[in-house]
Amino acid sequence: MFQITKLRCEYKENPIGIDWSVTPRISWQLLSDERDCVQAAYRIQVAGGSSFENVLWDSGKLNSEQSIHVELNQLKLEARNRYYYRVQAWDAKGNGTDWSTAAFFETGLADASQWQAEWITAPQQLMPQEDDRLPQLRTFFEVNGRIASARIYVTALGLYELELNGERVGDHYFTPGWTSYWNRLQYQTYDVTGLLKDGENALGVLLGSGWYKGYLGFRQQKNIYGSNRALLLELHIRYEDGSEQHILSNDSWQAAESAILMSDIYMGEHYDARLELDWTNRSQDGWQQAVTINHSKDIIIAQENVPVTKIERLKPIELLATPKGELVLDMGQNMVGWLSFTVQGEAGRTVELVHAEVLDSEGNFYRDNMRTAEQRVRYTLKGGEKETYEPHFTFQGFRYVLLAGFGDNVQADDFTGVVLHSEMERTGDFECSDPLVNQLHHNILWGQKGNFLDVPTDCPQRDERLGWTGDAQMFVRTASYLMNTAPFFTKWLRDLKADQTPEGGIPFFIPDLQRSYTEDSLEKNHSSAAWGDAATICPWTIYEMYGDTRLLADQYDSMKKWVSYMHEQGSHPYLWNTGFHFGDWLGLDSKPDSYIGATDRDLIATAFYAYSTELTRKAAEVLGYSEDAEYYRDLHGRVVNAFESEFVTPSGRLAVSTQTAQVLALKFGLVQGPAKERAVLKLKELLAEAGDHLTTGFVGTPYLNPVLTENGHNELAYKLLFQQDYPSWLYQVTKGATTIWEHWDGIKEDGSFWSTDMNSFNHYAYGAIGEWLYRYVAGIGTDEALPGFKRVHIKPQPGAGLDFVRANVETMYGGVASSWTRKNGGVMEVQVTVPANTTGFVVLPGAKLQDLQENGVPAEQAVGIHQVSAAEDGAGVQVELGSGSYSFTYPF
Structure with a gap:
């Protein structure tokens, strides 16, 4: 058996709406029942149809082992076209496969100049900007003739959901996604051929606030990116006779108030079913003419990331009454998404769901750690038959749900948890003989599920949910073992590049929440060591895990700018000893009332300065920039020498005596010879002083066990893994955790909680231990x-x-x-x-x-x-x- 399987274009199976201006890359896998099978040659054909009667390009038989990221660089693409491709391969023995099953990709719109539609929104008298009620838009059009294909190209300022003739269009949620909205805005492409009908058709759109104009960040800010929710949409219908019809968003559309009284990512959603309009009914009152607004189309790009979809469904494990007498659902898993529920009752009755992660030590509902995020869903019944509802433009992070207004007959089976996250292919699986470690792996995986919703958020429940750069770079390799993260990080890293400051600084989180930087904000909002290093660590890791040279090339200038930024910061050109840094965030060796660990922040900054310089050198070598590679080699050597002069004593001892200092010096190759030996011994000594427990925070923890294993102390790494008392990974497991916590002691031994101001129970950073499980264990x-x-x-x-x-x-x-x-x-x-x-x-x-x-x-x-x-x-x-x-x- 020798055959080809799993054809992909840009990591995706049969994608539609890809950027036509960028040469697509295809990949395939080989299956063989013989050992030592190596591809010796391949042949690719591209055609305009699945029968391959009209072959547009034939590579011929090419002698090559390459089977991933093969560029179709001889193929001339046109916008809005579907291309079918198939592959043959030969092994070193001359055995050949049959042609693979045909796969396809489809290009999207050409560029901003091809958008004929206009941005539209509801008129201000209908939907004042300060009004939380969401608008809906609609249009009617006639279809006459036999349809060959139909595509909707759509984006929004805010979020959108589409319906065509009463059917939801696509399975994507939270579209068009969160990008650097001032610079980049994705559009999506949908195949709606099967949803159209002869005669009159009705197309409707709900608009949500989302990240664009809803609450976002720590200061209860709204309208950060803009104040108008708006739609840009084109429906292109191709008839079998070759003619085309285009339905465009413009002021011929109509707008009305929807039944969604409020929908916000942090706050939740309020829905009054009595206010529903049948938007397919032309004669129904309440509709006004839509208005056009001016907004750039030059920033619009094709979808890059995989979409957010409904991934799985969970049923509650218990409906319980708390000691306070409250009715609470236990989902059995700290999850992210929403509840779908069924309810029956009289018109005007309102039911409410409030979401939380944990119960307190007495078994009562606890949500103080949510800060200002209400995570509250209200539904007002229209009355009569059973009604089923789920939210539209909000998501919650929760295990427990407080129910109000449902009455005495409520049943757990009336509720279903819907898990949503970016639709990344699951790639990793780990199992061992210890059930607690298996639960730890489960928790790591669910931490990723909960926080990889279009951007890599720090946490998915409180009033934050931001794409913190430090958390992302700490977890990127673990994430890439568990799931295929390449498209996910491709999109996020392009936003990082777009939001990078002119001097090369990296915002604390991506996408950023401010468009420009003033002098008094420079040290407050960007460029902390280990956080900004996401600019180098993430693209290099994706290159290692997926062989993606294109992404490395795309991000190379950003990598260089980040190194240049660090080079310009210190009072010494090869030390970084200025500015604000988060340091070893949440390190257990911190001073009282401080979140920052005891490790000297200048040491951390200079260590990451060296590491990012080395990664940029490696990237330069891969990309063939030999002069750059030599420059970064020299710069790296100078930074290492400066580190040794500043932080290593003449006798070869690190001047900073913390676990994290030893770990970083060893992991980044900053100490050699006797100094390296002393650092290893000192790390072992510091662990012993802590009872063979860690004291590291966000910066040191990801590298701790790998450094121990790499330096001959694998048994000590295992000992840390198996600790069950505080602080340890398994301490959380013994406390019933189903995700990774932000704090080692989010729930203390006595059942009390860490501070309410920052205590997430779904915070994946410490889940970076997953890399050690896969890569070392x-x-x-x-x-x-x-x-x-x-x-x-x-x-x-x-x-x-x-x-x-x-x-x-x-x-x-x-x-x-x-x-x-x-x-x-x-x-x-x-x-x-x-x-x-x-x-x-x-x-x-x-x-x-x-x-x-x-x-x-x-x-x-x-x-x-x-x-x-x-x-x-x-x-x-x-x-x-x-x-x-x-x-x-x-x-x-």
Whole structure:
């Protein structure tokens, strides 16, 4: 068996509305039942139809191993066209596949000049700007003839939902998404061919405030990006006779008040079903002429990110009465999305749902940590039959829901939790012999589900929900093990680049909430070390995980500007010792009443200055900028030397005696020789002083366990993992957490809470331990020289406390798997899978050459194995092998 599967264009399956001006890239996977399968050649055909009778371009047979991000650079694209493609491949033995199943991509509108529609909104007398009630828009049009295809191209200032002839258009939510609205605004494309009918058709749109003009940030601000909700829409109908009809948003449309009295991301939604209008009814009163407004079309871009969709549904596990007598639903999982519910009663009756994450120590409903975010949904019944409702333009972060007004007959089965997040493909899975660690992995995954809703938010429940750069860079690699994050981060990083200050500074969160910077705000709103370094860490990580050179090239200037910004900040050109920094945020070694850990902030800033410079050098080498690479190599050396002069004593000791200081110096290669040895010993000593517990915060924690494992103290890393008392990852698990907390002790041992001003129970930063689980415990890693898992590294690190580990990661090439099991009789079994068209480099810890077997035969004799030798560190055997599944056994 040798075949092609999983064709993708720009990471997506059959995308429509892609940017026609950028050369599309396609990827595919190979399946083979033979080991050591490497692609030797491929052929691509692109056609105007799925039958390939009209071939537009044929690559011919090209000798190449490339099967991901293959640019169709010889194909001349036109806007608003669908292109079908298929692929053949040949392996090194000359075996060929059949043609793959046809896939397609479809281009969107050409550019701003092609938009014929006008921005429209409700007239001010109908919908005053200060009014919270949401507008709806509609138009009627005739269809006459046999339709070949129909597409809606649409965006909004605010959020929108579409209906065509009473049917919802598409399965996307929170469109057009949150971008740097002053610079970039996405539009979406929908295939509505099947929703049109002969004769009169009705097209309706609901507009929401969303991030654009709703509450956003810490100061209860509204209208940050603008004060008008508005729509820009074009419906293009192609008839089989070749003619076209365009339905455009303009002042011929009508506007009316909707039944949504208020909808806000933080506050929730109020809906009065008695006020519903049948917008498909021409004769119904309440409609006025829409008005046009002036707004730029030059900023409009095609959809980049994957959409937010309904991912899964959860049923409540309990309907309980609290000691205070309140009726509360327990969803069993801290989730993000909303409740869909069914209710029946008299007209005018109002039911209310209030959302929270936890109960207090007495079992009562607790929401003080929400700050000003109400997370409240109100629904007023129209009366009569059963009514089913779910919100439109708000989402909540919650496990518990306080119910009011539902009456005595309410049942848990009347409610369904709808989980929403960006529709990223699930790629990672981890399981081990310890159920608490498995729950930890579950919590990490659900932290990502809850916070990757169009942007990587810090938390999804209180009045914040911002794309904090520090949290994103800390978690990006873990996130990319768990899900395919490439399109998600592509869009977010382009917003980061758009919001970067002229001097190269990076706002604390992306998208930013201010358009310009004044002198008194420069040190308050952007460019903290470890936060701004998202500009370099995130694109480099995506390059490593997905082999995406294009994104690296797109972000390269942003990376350079960030390094240049740091270079200009310090009183010394190779130290960063000025400005505001969050430091080791929430470090446990902080002073009383301080959120900032004890690690010297100048040390942290200079350490990240060195790290970002090194990543920019690597990017320059990948992109072929040799002069830049040499410049950054020299700059990196100077920063490292300055770090040593400033923070390492003549005797080789780090002057800052904290866990995080040792971790950063070791992780970023800032100490060598005796100084490195002293840092390792000091880290071990500091951990012992803390009872083998961490004291690190946001900056140090992501690197702590990897540094221990990389420096010969894997057993100590495992010890930290298995701690169950405060502070530890499993402490949260023993307290019933189903996501990752913001604070190690969000709920204290006595059941009381951390401060109400900042105590999220869904905050993924500390979930960065997931990288260690995948990359070190299971051992699945990348290769910088052959990124995207073209060369798979598997080096499991068994430790005390686990009897088995199994992990799988779906890469661009296919599934990578690693598992290890301690068998009876002191035998270790390690099973690995390397996908076709890749090679593997496997290190088996504790193995000896003479004892190593693969499926019962000496390893060096097994098919697919290229080389077997002693590991470089002398602590095992390294095996170079081709694709396939292998099972190794050896005494351990």
